[in-house]
Every structure is written in structure tokens, then in C-alpha cells.
Amino acid sequence: MxxxxxxxxxxxxxxxxxxxxxxxxxxxxxxxxxxxxxxxxxxxxxxxxxxxxxxxxxxxxxxxxxxxxxxxxxxxxxxxxxxxxxxxxxxxxxxxxxxxxxxxxxxxxxxxxxxxxxxxxxxxxxxxxxILGMPGMTAYAGFFEVCSAKKGETVYVSAASGAVGQLVGQFAKSTGCYVVGSAGSKEKVDLLKNKFGFDDAFNYKEEQDYNAALKRYFPDGIDIYFENVGGKMLEAVLNNMRLHGRVAVCGMISQYGLEQPEGVHNLFNLIAKRIRMQGFAVHDYYHLYPKFLEMVVPQIKERKITYxxxxxxxxxxxxxxxxxxxxxxxxxxxxxxxxxx
Missing domain, CATH: 3.90.180.10 (Medium-chain alcohol dehydrogenases, catalytic domain)
Structure with missing residues (x-):
């Protein structure tokens, strides 16, 4: 006993x-x-x-x-x-x-x-x-496996200062991408630009028109969208995606607390722009966990990644x-x- x-x-x-x-x-x-x-x-x-x-x-x-x-x-x-x-x-x-x-x-x-x-x-x-657990694996799988990012592409990350988003942005920069994130306060926007190394960032709560905001930060369109928010933000992103763009659907936090989730009204963009939009669950990628650790542990120890x-x-x-x-x-x-x- x-x-x-x-x-x-x-x-x-x-x-x-x-x-x-x-x-x-x-x-x-x-x-x-x-x-x-x-x-x-x-x-x-x-x-x-x-x-x-x-x-x-x-x-x-x-x-x-x-x-x-x-x-x-x-x-x-x-x-x-x-x-x-x-x-x-x-x-x-x-x-x-x-x-x-x-x-x-x-x-x-x-x-x-x-x-x-x-x-x-x-x-x-x-x-x-x-960073060394589920959120880290989520960022790794979504960005590298689902999005197949390439150097020189444009990347947008919503909820970018969160557990997953902050890592996606840093993975994008290390790949040679141009990356912009959105967050909900000036403090978080400053964090994205000054600590996590995003090329730019904006406070979505200060934007009256998400479509116009994305056109401002991505005048030539978005190649990769790492989706953490859903709703009106997703709708605006689809209008601003480039041909053959990819959307990794990780989460939709704006919808979780609604009794009736919002609809997205411009899905024809998926056809017109040949966009690949894929939802994913991290447990489908846990077989890559050793490979992920091989990449990320040295970067943390060498302070190439901030968390x-x-x-x-x-x-x-x-x-x-x-x-x-x-x-x-x-x-x-x-x-x-x-x-x-």
C-alpha cells in the first residue's frame, strides 16, 4: 500500500x-x-x-x-x-x-x-x-510538411504571438521567407517585430478592414497563410492569396466560443487561385518528432530561436x-x- x-x-x-x-x-x-x-x-x-x-x-x-x-x-x-x-x-x-x-x-x-x-x-x-512539445511540433508540421515553404515566399501568420504562431514566424524567417503576423495588442506587435524577427506585424483590433490591411502588407499577395483564427480574417486572406497559395488550417480560435460559427463567403477563390487549403492534426506527424528535435534543440541552445x-x-x-x-x-x-x- x-x-x-x-x-x-x-x-x-x-x-x-x-x-x-x-x-x-x-x-x-x-x-x-x-x-x-x-x-x-x-x-x-x-x-x-x-x-x-x-x-x-x-x-x-x-x-x-x-x-x-x-x-x-x-x-x-x-x-x-x-x-x-x-x-x-x-x-x-x-x-x-x-x-x-x-x-x-x-x-x-x-x-x-x-x-x-x-x-x-x-x-x-x-x-x-x-516549443519542445505539441505546439512546437504543430508549427513544424504545419509550416514544413503541410505548406512546403520555399525561400522567397510571402507568409502571413494570424494569432502570431501565441505558442504556435511565434514559432511559425521564426521558421519562416530561417527559410528565407517574408513574414507578417497579426496580434491583438501593441505589446504583442512589438514582440513580433523586435523579438521574434517578423518583417512586419499589425494589431488586428485596430483594423477596420482586414482586406485593406492585408493588401497593405502584401501588395503582391500571400503565398502561405498559417491559419489560427478563422472567420472574417480567413475570408480576407482568401481574397489576398496568390496563385497556388497554401493555407495550413491549424486552429480557428475566433469561432470556438460562438454557438453558431461564422460562414466564409468567398470560397470560390480556392478554385480561381488554385489554393490548397488543408486542415491538419499534430498527432498525424508525431513520427517526425525526433527529426523535429534534431532541428530545434540546437537552435534553442544557440539562441537562434526565441520563445x-x-x-x-x-x-x-x-x-x-x-x-x-x-x-x-x-x-x-x-x-x-x-x-x-
């Missing part, structure tokens, strides 16, 4: 219909044994260190056909954890891992298909919620941090510290 300890958890109270509020979640304290239960084969018990706040989590709070969070149960997401006990041959006590875990202090993980061992520990562990995190301390701060994503309150990757190693 292992030691029994308290286990603080973030619970989804009920399904969310539109946007998420802090009151849709609550903190609950249960107890957990610090060892794998008898007869529970191939399981891993972890202590959670860092949790990732990601926009897609709002979709899982809604009542969907599949993959919804369950009301009155802990929500889950990507995190960095330390193995406390294991009945799985690939994991031993003391291993550091990243992948899907519960929004709680301790989690019993029965499905390790989305779990990755952390071998490079001389970089901040929190980076495995971002910005927005840190919230304590599991009790997690609901507020998650809600803040949808008003653009975070600057950079939103991370919640549950416990420090």
Missing part, C-alpha cells in the same frame, strides 16, 4: 455552450495512493509539474459526439510530469515525460500512446508544454489562465506551474 496523499483537481462543472468562464470549472480535492493499483498493468503514475493551456480545450468542454471532457470530472491536457510509479516496461520511477495528463497534482495514466520521454533536460522543462512563456503559478490559477486565452490576455505560451522539479 502506497502513501495516500491529497490530490487537488480542476473539475469541469458542466458542458459549455459558448465561451468558457472560470465558473465553468471548480477546484476539488480528492486523495490518491502513490503507487499503481494492484492488477493495473501498463500504467504510469505521475506527479504533474507543468500544464499547458491550449485553445482546443474549449472544444472538448462542449458536448461533442466524441472526445468531450466529462462533467464533474478532472479536465485533461498536455503537461510535463515526473513518474512516481510504473507498471509499464518503458517507464521507471524518476523518468520525466510530456503528453496528455490530468489537470491535477497526480495522475494515473493508463494510455501512454500520447506520452513522450524527456531526454534533453538542460533546457527548461516547461518548454515541453510549448516567450506566460507563467501562471499554482493549479488554482489554471481556470483563470485558460479563460484568458480567449481574450488574448496571455503574452506567449500560457503555462501553469503545478509543482517545480
Amino acid at each position: 502506497g502513501e495516500e496523499v491529497k490530490n487537488k483537481q480542476v473539475i469541469l462543472n458542466d458542458y459549455v455552450k459558448a465561451s468558457v468562464k472560470e465558473s465553468d470549472m471548480s477546484l476539488r480535492t480528492s486523495t490518491i495512493q502513490l503507487r499503481i493499483p494492484a492488477g493495473c498493468d501498463d500504467a504510469v503514475l505521475v506527479k504533474n509539474l507543468y500544464l499547458s493551456c491550449d485553445p482546443y480545450m474549449l472544444l472538448r468542454m462542449k458536448k461533442l459526439e466524441v472526445d468531450s471532457f466529462q462533467p464533474n470530472s478532472p479536465i485533461s491536457g498536455f503537461g510535463v510530469s515526473k513518474v512516481i510509479d510504473s507498471s509499464h516496461p518503458n517507464y521507471t520511477k524518476g523518468d520525466l515525460v510530456w503528453g496528455i495528463t490530468g489537470w491535477e497534482e497526480y495522475s494515473l495514466i493508463r494510455d501512454q500512446s500520447g506520452l513522450f520521454k524527456i531526454h534533453d533536460t538542460d533546457l527548461p522543462l516547461s518548454y515541453y508544454t510549448g 516567450v512563456e506566460d507563467i501562471a503559478e499554482g493549479l488554482e490559477s489554471a481556470p483563470n489562465a485558460l479563460v484568458g486565452l480567449f481574450s488574448g490576455r496571455n503574452v506567449g505560451k500560457q503555462v501553469v506551474v503545478v509543482a517545480r522539479e
